[in-house]
Amino acid sequence: MDIKNAWIKYRGNDREKVLDFAEGYKNFLSACKTERECVDRIIGEAREQGYLDLEEVIRTGASLKPGDKVYANNMGKALALFQIGKKPLEHGMRILGAHIDSPRLDLKQNPLYEEGEQALWETHYYGGVKKYQWVTLPMAVHGIVVKKDGTRIALNIGEHEEDPVVGISDLLIHLSGKQLAKKGNEVIEGEDLNVLVGSCPVSEGEDEEKEPVKARVLQILKETYEIEEDDFLSAEIEIVPAGRARDCGLDRSMIMAYGHDDRVCAYPSYQAMFRVNEPEYTSVCLLVDKEEIGSVGATGMQSRFFENMVAEVMNAAGDYSELKVRRALSRSRMLSSDVSAAFDPNYPQVMEKKNAAFLGKGVVFNKYTGARGKSGSNDANAEYLGSLRKVMDDNQVTFQTAELGKVDQGGGGTIAYILANYNMEVIDCGVAVLNMHAPWEIASKVDIYEAYRGYQAFLRDM
Incomplete structure (x- = not known):
């Protein structure tokens, strides 16, 4: 027909x-x-x-x-x-x-850690995804945190021009020989979808921390949103692509989003x-x-x-x-x-x-x-x-x-x-x-x- x-x-x-x-x-x-x-x-x-x-x-x-x-x-x-x-x-x-x-990435309930003087969030992917598609992209943070007293804190970080974004790093092409020999569903493992959220330690003169970059991230969350590390236990935070829906095609006939x-x-x-x-x-x-x-x-x-x-x-x-x-x-x-x-x-x-x-x-x-x-x-x-x-x-x-x-x-x-x-x-x-x-x-x-x-x-x- x-x-x-x-x-x-x-x-x-x-x-x-x-x-x-x-x-x-x-x-x-x-x-x-x-x-x-x-x-x-x-x-x-x-x-x-x-x-x-x-x-x-x-x-x-x-x-x-x-x-x-x-x-x-x-x-x-x-x-x-x-x-x-x-x-x-x-x-x-x-x-x-x-x-x-x-489909998206959800933060785990205990997501925040420091490794190599970088602070990261662990995620658990939601829905059927090709995991390799979700790396090296600017990502935004959306969701809510509910504190023990019932206070609800909304998060929306990365959607405005002045906002920071987060993202997941990938192995550089120069060192990717073994990675590229893997099957497509194994190139990026689920446990490797860790979101980079910081690399700056707390300021000199503040209390010395074993994990100073993680401490700085927690400091920002506390000062900006009144969020403590334990509050992640009662949160629903989604990591999604940052940016607006856009016209697609030179004829603007489609929408990419x-x-x-x-x-x-x-x-x-x-x-x-x-x-x-x-x-x-x-x-x-x-x-x-x-x-x-x-x-x-x-x-x-x-x-x-x-x-x-x-x-x-x-x-x-x-x-x-x-x-x-x-x-x-x-x-x-x-x-x-x-x-x-x-x-x-x-x-x-x-x-x-x-x-x-x-x-x-x-x-x-x-x-x-x-x-x-x-x-x-x-x-x-x-x-x-x-x-x-x-x-x-x-x-x-x-x-x-x-x-x-x-x-x-x-x-x-x-x-x-x-x-x-x-x-x-x-x-x-x-x-x-x-x-x-x-x-x-x-x-x-x-x-x-x-x-x-x-x-x-x-x-x-x-």
Whole structure:
């Protein structure tokens, strides 16, 4: 099937809409490099759009009616937005689900040490990464430290021109003979991803220290942030690439940034929620954590958070029962908004071109993901795909279908199969990305805009 490049249908002011949407997304990506930063920003925007805190609704005993908008915050790292539809919730919902965590380096709980008169932080990589890609780059420090008295200290170091950056050193080429003879997954070991944070000892005349460079780093943390070494025990600090999202290509048609996977789907998902009013079915935007490590934990998709919030919303709407919650979930339809692998001309051998996603050809539907014999995948029903094709065509949304590489080449998964456990109709639908899981990924502006338009059509017409 021949799918025309989506840019072709945009001319003049219509093309400006694509570019304007991309600017908003770039600002979001540049400001939101952790799950907590994403949740904080989205809640701020949601409140401006008239969304109320579900906890406040529950506390006051307020009632929800069609058209009302609420959000539920899960520990500051996951979020659900609801807009109550005209039909009772037990008729089902229209759900956009994405994840807001991305591959990165996390500080260990006892990270700081000194070696060779250099101070370093030990890290533990998060998600599937090629470890050699994460060295010799300017990196930023994002996260929170929670002290014993409950005080929360936010860290964001390395994103402003005047900020220092940190980074991981690599062996110079002149001494790399043995290193370069190793397999790619062994060139940089996990325990070698140690972040350089200082090389200056405490000033002469101060108390003599066995580890004077480490002592200087601790002195700076104390003076600047009121952080003691023991406070790392109750901290979540992420090391991420420093710098803003940038236009990519001489034609500025793409965006190079950290965190496209999967904020490139999260952003158009919640923006689509803001543009759909008075839906027939209750609209939901579900943004979760921990997808990159199996959707585990209280803020991952495998938790009961979403199910519990559906029950709370139904109760506030005066229509709760356990049976109705089960019906609401099983009768729902969902787009699992996650990225797909874009065809890379440098590595054509891993793709089967008739079933690959291409930059510029619109939002991508993956009927199934998984690995080898579709292991670990959600395989969407043909009837559901047929309905989606009609909605996309009726709304002139450019879309393509794809698999994640050749059969037996590799594979991957999303949150789709977890929601399918409720017996709802689910399919993966997202944006094609180059350099997936690398510090800097690439996506097409027009694909992001087509995802936004497709998500609106889904909420409105499915």
